[in-house]
Structure formats: structure tokens, C-alpha cells
Amino acid sequence: MNIIVCLKQVPGTNDMRLDPETGSLIREGVPSIINPEDRNALEEALLLKEEHGGNVVAVSMGPPQAEEALRDALAMGADEAILLCDKAFAGSDTLATSFTLGTAIKKLGEFDLILCGTKTLDGNTGQVGPQLAEFLDLPQITYARRVEVQGEILRAERAFEEGYELMETRLPALVTVTKEINEPRIPSIEQIMQSYREKEVRIWGTPDLGVDEHSVGLDGSATKMGKIYKPEFGKGKVEFIEGSTEDMVQGLLAKLEERHLI
Amino acid sequence: MEFKLTKEQEAIRRMMREFAERKLAPIAAQIDRDAKIPPDVYPELRKLKLFGIPYDKKYGGGGESYAELVLVIEEVAKASAAVSLMLAGHYLAPISLRLYGTEEQKERCLPKLCSGEGIGTLAFTESATGSDPEAITTVAELSGDDYILNGSKRFITNAPLDGLAIIFAKTDNGVSAFIVNKNQPGYSTSKPWEMMGLRGGQVADIQLNDVRIPKANLLGSEGKGYRMLTELIAYGKVNVSACLLGIGEAALDEAIKYAKETTARGKPIANFQTIQCLIADIETQVEAARWLTYRLAYLAGQGGDIRHDSALTKLFASEMATAVTSKALQVHGSYGYTKEFKIERLYRDARFGEIIEGVSEIQRVIIAASLLR
Numbered sequence: 001m002n003i004i005v006c007l008k009q010v011p012g013t014n015d016m017r018l019d020p021e022t023g024s025l026i027r028e029g030v031p032s033i034i035n036p037e038d039r040n041a042l043e044e045a046l047l048l049k050e051e052h053g054g055n056v057v058a059v060s061m062g063p064p065q066a067e068e069a070l071r072d073a074l075a076m077g078a079d080e081a082i083l084l085c086d087k088a089f090a091g092s093d094t095l096a097t098s099f100t101l102g103t104a105i106k107k108l109g110e111f112d113l114i115l116c117g118t119k120t121l122d123g124n125t126g127q128v129g130p131q132l133a134e135f136l137d138l139p140q141i142t143y144a145r146r147v148e149v150q151g152e153i154l155r156a157e158r159a160f161e162e163g164y165e166l167m168e169t170r171l172p173a174l175v176t177v178t179k180e181i182n183e184p185r186i187p188s189i190e191q192i193m194q195s196y197r198e199k200e201v202r203i204w205g206t207p208d209l210g211v212d213e214h215s216v217g218l219d220g221s222a223t224k225m226g227k228i229y230k231p232e233f234g235k236g237k238v239e240f241i242e243g244s245t246e247d248m249v250q251g252l253l254a255k256l257e258e259r260h261l262i
Numbered sequence: 263m264e265f266k267l268t269k270e271q272e273a274i275r276r277m278m279r280e281f282a283e284r285k286l287a288p289i290a291a292q293i294d295r296d297a298k299i300p301p302d303v304y305p306e307l308r309k310l311k312l313f314g315i316p317y318d319k320k321y322g323g324g325g326e327s328y329a330e331l332v333l334v335i336e337e338v339a340k341a342s343a344a345v346s347l348m349l350a351g352h353y354l355a356p357i358s359l360r361l362y363g364t365e366e367q368k369e370r371c372l373p374k375l376c377s378g379e380g381i382g383t384l385a386f387t388e389s390a391t392g393s394d395p396e397a398i399t400t401v402a403e404l405s406g407d408d409y410i411l412n413g414s415k416r417f418i419t420n421a422p423l424d425g426l427a428i429i430f431a432k433t434d435n436g437v438s439a440f441i442v443n444k445n446q447p448g449y450s451t452s453k454p455w456e457m458m459g460l461r462g463g464q465v466a467d468i469q470l471n472d473v474r475i476p477k478a479n480l481l482g483s484e485g486k487g488y489r490m491l492t493e494l495i496a497y498g499k500v501n502v503s504a505c506l507l508g509i510g511e512a513a514l515d516e517a518i519k520y521a522k523e524t525t526a527r528g529k530p531i532a533n534f535q536t537i538q539c540l541i542a543d544i545e546t547q548v549e550a551a552r553w554l555t556y557r558l559a560y561l562a563g564q565g566g567d568i569r570h571d572s573a574l575t576k577l578f579a580s581e582m583a584t585a586v587t588s589k590a591l592q593v594h595g596s597y598g599y600t601k602e603f604k605i606e607r608l609y610r611d612a613r614f615g616e617i618i619e620g621v622s623e624i625q626r627v628i629i630a631a632s633l634l635r
Contacts (some may be wrong), residue, residue, distance in 0.1 A: 196270045
């Protein structure tokens with residue numbers, strides 16, 4: 001099986017801090033990691049490769065330091081790694097990101113499966129996987145917590161709030177995975193050193209992808225971020241709603257509607 | 263002059279931190295409570311090839327340097343000082359072989375140690391002494407083509423764990439060192455000592471009753487054992503310093519976390535200068551210990567005599583660990599004195615640092631000796 005894994009390097013913390021002036025994430029002093037669910041995607045790719053044979057290519061779009069994330073992927077067992085790195089890619093929204101990733105994947109040639117994490121720690125949109133599938137005209141299954149492949153058929157358990165669905169699709173396809181799907185392996189020191197000393201991370205920019213600079217990055221984005229801010233929490237006020245159960249329910253509903261919360 | 267890790271070293275630290283947080287931190291309190299490292303931890307460490315990092319690949323080692331080893335032990339110690347003690351104690355055996363072993367001894371003994379299938383041990387200390395070769399009472403008598411060892415050793419890290427021990431015993435012309443398989447007849451251990459901290463590290467007494475070993479298991483030359491010990495212990499202090507650095511970092515993390523999360527008069531106690539001063543002191547000392555330890559790892563990789571620098575580094579790192587865990591406990595107030603908070607364990611774990619591999623007073627003697635001769 002030829003599997004492509006899309007992964008992103010993200011700040012390795014749940015304590016995201018914003019620059020109050022620019023509204024952007026403060027990354028200095030914060031260690032960077034492979035987005036956790038992307039690591040699950042990579043682990044799933046490696047498990048499928050161990051079962052069915054084949055090749056795993058890790059692809060990431062990011063600044064030069066994202067190469068570290070791809071080296072980690074190579075250490076885990078990916079066969080190849082490609083970093084999409086170009087100043088023109090800066091400011092990409094999820095649409096521009098999926099366009100850039102999709103263009104790179106088309107250049108790679110034939111594949112059986114694309115695996116991605118469902119969402120990232122920093123952006124948290126969950127949009128890139130589905131947008132990428134649409135760009136590449138692939139069937140997609142999202143929020144997969146279990147995947148199995150038999151021949152050209154992929155079956156997955158897709159999680160949703162009340163339980164899970166059993167889905168089936170023909171390959172090639174795109175699947176986004178959740179952290180429940182597996183526990184990613186940790187490479188040995190030898191594997192880490194080999195990833196730096198013996199393996200190559202290919203770096204592609206706009207010329208390699210054959211795209212115009214205006215079709216990617218900020219110019220290629222359909223959405224633009226207006227502002228990111230942390231909401232201020234003021235001192236709360238407790239209000240008791242009294243009466244019968246019915247009165248309390250109706251009273252609560254009215255308050256929620258009043259505040260446009262429902 | 264560069265003071266940063268290479269990209270490979272950053273990657274190793276990243277991966278080791280994840281391993282420690284995922285596999286060791288969740289069971290660290292249990293290890294402390296039960297005074298035992300669960301058996302399934304060892305295969306995990308073997309899978310990552312953590313038992314032979316700086317040794318030649320032809321002997322099954324990783325072929326890397328002491329810098330990588332120190333980073334590994336540091337991250338392990340942050341999660342579980344007991345597991346880091348086991349690793350630090352283990353490494354005394356392969357370093358002995360690397361420095362003094364014949365090619366035959368290295369080929370015979372290093373692969374099992376480097377793979378982690380055998381856990382290493384170094385046994386010098388006895389009930390009467392931890393540092394004085396004149397007070398050693400364990401003897402090795404030459405009998406034909408064998409030596410026969412009789413005696414006992416005290417407070418020996420990893421003594422009960424299957425593998426290989428480097429045991430110091432008196433021969434006709436002084437103290438000598440011998441390679442002993444821990445599963446051979448005559449070698450037995452006591453129940454591990456019930457320790458204040460580093461619980462889970464298997465520190466026990468060794469009893470040697472007519473332990474017969476071939477002459478080929480003499481390490482180095484007869485009578486040169488004490489000189490060998492002072493040199494190889496210097497390498498042991500590299501690893502112990504890394505353990506203590508990890509403990510210090512964990513104490514800093516706990517102090518910061520507690521200060522940010524705990525409020526007084528509606529504000530985090532991190533806003534109070536008294537707390538800020540404690541945390542500033544902790545970080546200052548931890549950072550000084552960090553760069554001394556990394557520098558010592560660099561020197562160890564260069565070869566040469568590191569006895570002075572290792573004494574200096576270990577002295578500083580051990581007193582740092584004691585001091586910063588105390589300050590971090592102070593940040594926690596009464597809660598730090600309970601078993602509900604990690605700092606209580608760190609405080610107990612740190613104290614061993616000023617005793618293990620030469621008490622602080624001996625480190626001072628070593629440092630002064632090289633300055634004042």
C-alpha cells in the first residue's frame with residue numbers, strides 16, 4: 001500500500017498564549033511537536049504498511065523548522081518525507097493549505113490512502129482533511145477510531161457523539177483519525193540518529209509545485225483572520241431560577257435564548 | 263563556544279520526554295509506594311536501546327556520546343528518579359569494561375549489558391567503608407586457574423537484578439576488580455534496603471560465598487583496583503549528575519505549576535514576591551547544574567582524566583537537588599508535606615545525591631587535592 005500522511009508541526013502545549021498586540025500565538029520558548037492526532041495517523045500508516053507492505057510518505061507544509069517534525073516521522077518509520085516550504089505559503093487558511101498539500105500529493109503520483117489527524121492543537125478547525133479530499137476528489141471518512149483494509153476496501157469505525165458508525169469505502173480514499181485509534185510508537189535513539197544522518201527530507205516550494213504565488217498563502221485564502229483573542233472572564237453572578245421543575249426548565253430556556261446561547 | 267544542543271539531541275530529548283511522560287510518570291508514585299520497578303518497564307527501555315548508548319556498535323552499543331546518555335537519564339529522572347538510578351547504576355559495569363577490559367572481555371560481556379538483557383552493577387562499598395580501600399574485607403584468592411571470592415558488599419545498586427557485576431576484592435597486592443555473573447553459585451543478595459527515597463531502585467547487600475571465577479575475569483591488573491575505581495566512578499558521576507539535574511527540573515516544574523494554580527486573596531500565589539524569589543533561586547541553581555552536567559558529558563566524551571570535573575559537577579548537582587526540592591516544597595506549603603503532591607517524593611529522592619558515589623565531603627577532598635597539590 002502506498003500511503004501518504006499529512007502532518008503539521010504545532011506548539012507542544014495546551015497552554016496557548018497570544019501576543020496581545022498581534023494576536024498571534026507566542027511560539028518562542030515553546031517546544032514544537034508533531035500534532036498529536038497526526039502522529040496517530042502516521043502510526044496507523046506504519047501499522048498498515050507492516051500488515052500489507054508498501055511505502056509511507058510524510059508530507060508537511062510549514063516553515064523551515066517543520067523539518068524537525070518530518071525527521072521525527074522518518075525516525076518512527078516513514079520511508080520518505082517532503083516539506084512544503086515557501087514564503088508564499090505563509091498566511092494560508094485551511095483551503096489554501098489543502099490546495100498546497102493536494103498539489104504536492106498530485107505530484108507524488110499514485111497512492112492508495114491519505115491519512116491525516118482529525119484536527120490540530122493550534123488551529124483546531126478539522127477542515128484540512130475534508131477539504132483535501134474534495135480537492136483530490138476522494139471519498140473521505142472522518143473521526144476514524146479504527147481502520148482496516150482488505151484489498152481495495154477500507155472499513156472504518158467513525159466516532160460521533162452518541163456512538164460510532166461502520167463505514168466502508170473503496171480505495172483510494174482519505175481518512176482522518178482520532179487519538180483513540182492507536183498509541184504512536186516512540187523511536188529508539190538509533191532510529192532518531194538514522195533519520196538525521198541517513199535520510200533525506202525533500203523541500204518543495206512554489207516552483208516545484210508549479211503553482212502561481214497568488215494561488216497559495218494569504219492570497220490563495222478564502223478567509224482571513226480578523227482577530228484572535230482570549231475572552232475576558234469577569235466576576236460571575238449566580239442567579240437562582242425557582243419554581244416547579246417545569247418553571248425552572250422554561251425559565252432556563254428563556255435565559256439561554258435571551259443571551260443567544262441557543 | 264556554543265551552548266546549544268544539536269538537532270539530533272533535541273530530537274532525542276523530545277522523544278525521551280514523551281516516553282517518560284507516557285510510560286514512567288503515570289507509574290512513578292506506584293514505583294515509590296511499592297519500592298519496585300514493574301518488570302514490564304525493562305523491555306520498554308530495551309526497545310529504545312537505552313542500555314549501551316555511548317559504547318561501540320561492534321559490542322552492541324549505540325555508538326553515540328555521553329551527551330546523548332545524559333539527555334536520556336535527565337528526562338527519565340524527571341519522571342522517575344528510581345528508574346534513572348537503575349540506569350545510572352547499570353552503566354558503571356560497561357564503563358568499567360570499556361576503560362579496562364581486554365578485547366576478549368569486551369566481546370564476551372558488553373553485548374549483554376548494552377542490550378539490557380543483563381543489568382550492570384558495581385560493588386565496592388562494604389559495611390566498614392564506601393571510599394577507603396584499606397578497609398575492604400572482601401578477598402579474592404588465586405586457586406589454580408580461578409579466583410575464589412569471599413566477603414560481602416553493602417548498598418549496591420542493582421545487586422539483585424540479573425546481569426554482570428564488577429566486584430572489588432583484596433588480592434595479595436592490593437585491591438583488584440573482577441567480573442562476576444550475578445547468577446553464578448555463591449552470589450546472593452539481601453532483601454533490598456527500605457530507603458527514604460529513590461524507592462524502586464534495588465539497593466541491596468551482596469554475599470559472596472566461594473564464588474569461583476576464571477582468571478580471565480580479572481579486570482585490568484591485580485592490585486590496581488582502587489586507581490581504576492577512582493577513574494571509572496568519575497564516569498559514574500556523569501550519570502548521577504544527570505539524575506540529579508532531572509530531579510531539580512521536576513522540582514522547578516512542580517513549583518511553577520503550584521504557584522500558578524494556587525490562589526490567595528483571589529490571585530495566583532505566583533504574584534507574590536516571596537514565591538517569585540523561591541522560584542527564581544530554583545531556576546538559577548538548576549540552570550547552573552544543567553550546564554555543568556552537559557559540560558561534564560562533553561569532557562567524558564573527550565577521554566582524559568575527568569576526576570576533578572566530575573567531583574565538582576556531582577558536588578554541585580547533588581547540593582542543588584537537595585536545595586531546590588526544599589525550596590519547591592516550601593512553595594507548596596503544607597500541601598508539599600503530604601503524599602498527595604509529587605514534590606514530597608522529589609524531596610526524598612534528592613537527598614541520596616549527596617551520599618551516592620562518594621559523599622559530598624569526599625568530593626570536596628578530591629576537588630581540593632587537584633587544586634592544592
